[in-house]
Structure formats: structure tokens, C-alpha cells
Amino acid sequence: MRVIGNYINGELKASESGRESVIFNPATGEQVAAVSLSTAEETNHAIDVAAKAFPAWSNTSSVKRARVMFKFKELLEQHADELAEVISIEHGKVFSDAKGELTRGLEVVEFACGIPHLQKGEKSMNVGTGVDSWSQMMPLGVCAGIVPFNFPAMVPMWMFPVAIACGNTFVLKPSEKVPSAVMRMAELLKEAGLPDGVFNIVNGDRDAVDVMLTHPQVEAISFVGSTPVAEYIYTRGSQHGKRVQALGGAKNHMVIMPDADMDAAANALMGAAYGAAGERCMAISVAVPVGEGTAEKLVEKLLPKLEALRVGPGIVEGPDNDMGAVISKEHRDNIHSYVDKGVEEGAKLLVDGRDLKIPGHENGFFIGGSLFDHVTPEMTIYKEEIFGPVLCIARVNSFSEAVELVNAHEYGNGVALFTSDGKSAREFAQHIQVGMVGINVPVPVPMAFHSFGGWKRSLFGPLHMHGPDGVRFYTRMKMVTSRWNDHDPSDSAFTMPTMK
Ligand code: NAD
Helix, strand or coil: CCEECEEECCEEECCCCCCEEEEEECCCCEEEEEEECCCHHHHHHHHHHHHHHHHHHHHCCHHHHHHHHHHHHHHHHHCHHHHHHHHHHHHCCCHHHHHHHHHHHHHHHHHHCCHHHHCCCCEEEEEECCEEEEEEEEECCEEEEECCCCCCCHHHHHHHHHHHHCCCEEEEECCCCCCHHHHHHHHHHHHCCCCCCCEEECCCCHHHHHHHHHCCCEEEEEEECCHHHHHHHHHHHHHCCCEEEEECCCCEEEEECCCCCHHHHHHHHHHHHHHHHHCCCCCEEEEEEECHHHHHHHHHHHHHHHHCCCECCCCCCCCCCCECCCCCHHHHHHHHHHHHHHHHCCCEEEECCCCCCCCCCCCCCCCCCEEEECCCCCCHHHHCCCCCCEEEECCECCHHHHHHHHHHCCEECEEEEECCCHHHHHHHHHHCCCCEEEECCCCCCCCCCCCECCEECCEECCCCECHHHHHHHCEEEEEEEEECCCCCCCCCCCCCCCCC
16 A cells, blocks of 8 residues: 655655554545654654755745746646546545646646746835835745645645745645645656755644644744634644634625526536535535525525436546545545434425435445525534535525624635625625625635635634735745945934934
């Protein structure tokens, strides 16, 4: 059985920890590899290597750093099928969806290619007589990234291309469930000309993470995962003087107004709720039809679509399935018990995905799409993130009731409104307490040149991922004020200096 180790200083390196985690193919339920869970010493070593690589890399001109990114982008395109296959095998999502996430990650690499422009400072001549001021966005040092299972390629690429392009060095801790795609990317980065030690991977669990959170040479931590872990990372990392951006869980609503195009809304809802088996932080998990008539129409349109939902392996001959397996048996059982709980607490289960069996893949971690109606805010299936193919319909009577419902939820990652009325769309965009808002767009994931992040308990820390916030997160400003004119060297100023 293949055992995945670490990638440190430009080389694959076996771990000596003796602890391993099993990697499954969710479509078959079979083990495909194991990944080492690194020791604290191994993590320390990776950080030390990254710290040693920093002086030379941060001194490399920004055009040269950009050229590595251009080449990396080319290599990612060449290897897209191979990478998507790896993602699909370890994660379970369907091949075309794996290619989709790869493209969204690649767009961040494209953004990072513009680093000479993005990292430019500002200059003012003659801020005082003969005095000039200029600013420069300086790299920080060693940055660390800790990522979840659900986007094996895209989420790491929200982080390291921007961090590295800014002149930092990086240590990544992948999800122990899906490490292979980024292990391959490390090799591609080397092929693209990235010097050894600039990008390193430490596989592991909490033991490795805790070293990253406390190591004096780690300057910044980027995290994406569940809210309890995000909060822990933010608190512990901040206590140790690091800047932290920690993105957490979600419960995203789609509000459907009576004037919405119902076919468009129902189609959008299907993809947003059941795509990637609901294992997306921007998945829609609550539909909020406004008015009984809207709710009835929505249910009528959704039911046949759920019946037609094609669930199966991620890699097939011919057209892809709509959704694949979920990440693990435990996670499937967990989703199963959320559906049990919804029934117990009185929601109306319109479509039950619990007993789905895929012929030939009986041991795969499959669960069909479920649909609940008459879900209310006190129910567990409304309050908690299920992270599976379970859509809840929470009926409301008015637009303002819908806005109140969304705003009262503890999460604030994404939200969508379907309407044909500009006035309510504008009001919604203005008053909704959510970080990413879609108007007739179900999954409003910002493009790489904008920044991605939620509000409330979906994000800890002030700066979002990639785009302008990404560059701000991975740099700090230096202001230089300089005088080169003749001045009286005996002039001691004891008062606060003011410009003349
Ligand atoms: P997770 O929180 O279990 O794990 C995320 C990472 O943290 C992994 O690398 C894991 O090894 C590590 N980790 C787990 N427990 C830890 C602990 N106690 N101490 C230190 N490190 C720990 O998340 P997951 O199950 O891999 O991913 C699913 C979650 O990620 C969902 O909640 C989803 O909403 C969230 N997510 C959020 C976004 C976003 O942009 N907000 C994007 C993708 C996923």
C-alpha cells in the first residue's frame, strides 16, 4: 500500500512517525493509500527549511516570482485530467466537478501572475521640502496553510500561490483524507522553477497543526475547515502573535420571491444543494420560498428533479453522474442520523436518500439526495451544518421575514436571492448579514481577483482569501520617508517633527 509522506525542501520524504491515516476511494469503500501523520519534529523541520529559504526568495524580483506562477499555470493546465482524476478518486466528487474546482484554483494562480503590479507601493514626492515618502508591501516570512477535505486542490490554491508570489515561503498541511493532489502540485511547482524550500508539505493531524500555531518563525496562518477548529486556530494562533484568517462552516440560504423565474430557481437549487453531494461550504442547504404559493410551486418543480438525480461513482464511461459519494462511511452515517433527527423533530421528509444502493458499488459511501419541507428554525437540521445532500425548505410569509431568518443564523458565508424585482434585490444586498451574496446566482463564489470570505461564525479574522485581501494578508506595509536635500546637520528637533 502506498504511504504518502511529506514534501520538504523540494523532495518527497518518508515520515518516521509510525502513525498513519487511511485514505479511501469513497466510490468503492476501498483503501487506496495511507498518509503519515507527521511528528512535531518533522513539522518543526519543515518550518525551519521554509525559514531558511525566505531570504533568497523574498529577494527574488517580483517578475521572476511571477514567471514561476505563469509556468505553474501552464503545467496545471497540462496535468488537469491527471489531477482531476486524483481528486475524484480520493474525494468522491464527479470528474467534471473536480476539473471545475481545479479551474477555480488555477484562476488564483492567474491572479498571482500579476504580483509585480499587485504588490506595488505608493510614492509621494515632496511631502515636505526635499522629503519623499514611499510604501512597499513586504512579504512576511513563513506562512502556514491548513485545509479541509472538500476541495483538495482549490482551497490550498486560495492560499499558496498568493503567499509565494508575494515573496513568502509556505508550509501546507493538507487534509489527511485527500493529500495526493497537492503532493503532485508540489512537484509541478518545482518543475515550474520554484526554488527548493519555498513550498513544503507536512501531512498530519492536530500534532502538526499545533506546531504551526506556536512556532516562532511562522508569521501567518490561513485555515479553512469547520467552525470549532477555525475558532481554535484563530484563538491559539493569535495568542502566539500570528496573523490568522480562519474560514469556518456555513448554512447557506436561497430566498425565492414569488416573482422569481421558478424554473431557473429550481434548477439552480438542484446544483447548489446536491452538487458535490452537498460537501461545499457554499452549498445551498436551506431554500426559503416567500409565500405559500411560491413554496408549493417550488416543491412541485423540485420533486421530479430529485427523482432524476443521478448518483454514482465520480469516474465513469460516458456522461458524468450528478453527484458522487461522500467522503467517508462515518460522514455518511452522520448525514443519515441528521435525516433521522429531522423526521423525529417533525420536519416533513419529501424525498428520503437514506437507503440508496448503487449496483456494483455496494461498499461505496453513497447517500441519495433528501428533501425536507416545513423546516423551522429550532430544528437541528436547520441550525447545524449537515455538509451532505440534504435540502431543507423553510417557508416564510414575507420578504422581511426571509431577511430576518437569514440574519438570525449563526453562519454568514453565502446567500442567494431569486427575484425579478430590482428593488428587493438591492434591499437584500444591502441589509443581509452575509459575506457573499448572489442575486439570481445560486453559488456566488467570488472570482480570484476579488476576495472570498463569510461573516459571523463563518470567518475569524479581518481579511478574506485571495484577491486584494489575499495580497494584504500575506504582506505588511513598510513606509519609508527620506530626505536627500542639504540641511543643517546641527539642527536637533525636540518637538514633534512637522513637514515644511
Ligand atoms: P475540519 O475542521 O475537520 O478539518 C480541517 C483541517 O483542520 C484538516 O486539515 C484537519 O486535519 C485539521 N484539524 C481537524 N481537527 C483539528 C484540531 N482539533 N486541531 C487542529 N487541526 C485540526 O474540516 P473538514 O471536515 O476537513 O472540512 C469540512 C468543513 O470545512 C465544513 O465545515 C465546511 O463548511 C468547511 N469549509 C469552509 C469553507 C469556507 O470557505 N468557509 C470552505 C471549505 C470548507
